[in-house]
Amino acid sequence: MTAARHPLEADLFLLLATLAAAAGWIFSKEALAGLPPLLFVGSRFLLAGVALAVFGWPQLRVLGRRGWRGALMVGALFALAMAFWISGLQHARHIGEGAFIASLGVVLVPLVGRLFFGERPPRMVWVSMPLALVGFACLSLEHGFRVEPGQWFFVAAAAVFAVLINLNGRVVHDVPALALSTVQVTTVGVLMLPLSAALETWPGAVQAPVLGWLLGSALFATTLRFFAQLHGQSLTTPSHAAVILMLEPMWTALAAAWWFGERMGALQFFGCTLIFSALVLSRWRVVRDVLRMLAGR
Template sequence: MSTIRQAPWQADALLLLVTILAAGGWIFSKEALAGMPPLLFIGTRFLLAGLILLGFAWPTLRHLPARRIWRGIWVGFLFSAAIAFWVLGLQHSSHLGESAFINSLGILLVPVVARLLFGDRPPRSTWIALPVALIGFALLSLNAGFRVETSQLFMVCAALCFALLINVNTRVVRNIPALPLTTLQLLSVGSVLTCLSLLFEHQPMALNISILGWFIASVLLASSLRFFLQIKAQGMTTPSHAAVILMLEAVWTALLAAWWFGETMAPLQLLGCSLIFAALLINRWYWVRKVILRWLPGVQR
């Protein structure tokens, strides 16, 4: 019996909750950015989240060799670049649903980056999915009147950095347990971006109870709880199976943004996002099929 069939339903439920928390993080962050500079917001958010997870990861961290700890911290610098592009894209974004689908391109670009930098051979499905995703992104750009918006550029840069980060994580720090590694990376991101904010950001803060509430929700729900549950769920199933469910983050973000901000999609936006999501499904079709067969036990295998 395959690993995917043995994986418990609890993992699927936790991963679905993770995608909802991650999507909620887009809403929390957008609201908090109304009163905080972007790098200061994301830096302090990750720093506090890392300190919270440190309480759970410390028993393992204190026994790790120093070289592994430093590897986790250095990889965290790459994570800093990805998150910086993401939060700048979010700040400039006028449509969270569209931005979420562009950011999800990082999943599709993982095997492409692996091919370019490490010589891996992506599956055929990647080369089928890539032009579909590019057409989808082109349609999003056409919706803006034949131009690429600033938020879209930032999100594409974030997707590229996330794709590189995933590749580096699987090669450089794969011997570090997930919880300590996540803690090190959150602390690294928080330290780097908070320092950069203090050096370069001069935007005044407009803190009030509402902004502080969104910030606390970002720290506790969208960072600490989200990453803790994600690590727990990923330990209960295979990485590819988890990736399929985590793709739903963009869908939840679009739905939450429609509900909270009243966002709607023009036909070109809707078609572009649909093509990007279709490309993600094509790229992961082997595992998507496994998930469908597992959720529909009556279907012929």
């Protein structure tokens, strides 16, 4: 049965993946109330890695040395991105805003490809980049011209994610998706926990609600998210999947507004709108193809 015969199933699984990712922001912020950031992210991803390994073991068993080397390399880069991300979340005063800043990684992908791999980016990149920068400036100007620490960490995470996406398409393009996800996620846990032990003071006891948020982050926002995303992507084209996955910052902002009562000022809302517009424009060919496909149904 071909992917084309499952458009609704693909959309539902990809939508579930974006919702799980958005929930991960809320779960993680709650867990940080009782766990140091590196300990939390290391525990979260090690638990998720073990869960993924149970299902990905057949692929892992036949993974060659080259595949392991590439997967571990991008896994280490993923760990760096997550270290920046969790630091940004720890300092974030507005989670919805942070989600839009972190999504800048997609906008930066063509620029990183040009700088490091000599690729010629699409013309639309030169429209999306200024929009993204103006959007970020609007977020920084909400309380006067001041870039907060959390915003810097999210920008750093976005930059590393842009490099990671480029490498994923080159270094590990022949590694099965589930095996790659398992190695990447597990690598984050393996690297973060020793670093946490060296730099952070671990709590003597962890309250049950915090453990619940940790388990939710590991099993729902990471394990289930990866399963849903991989399955959804297997049922449709990469371009169609990319459009749906771009919804994550919107769901995150809505979830933060519902759970934490966050509200955006006019300048914040305008800045997030510009960043989302840049996100769409940076993938305009993909968006255009999907819109044409939907119009032709």
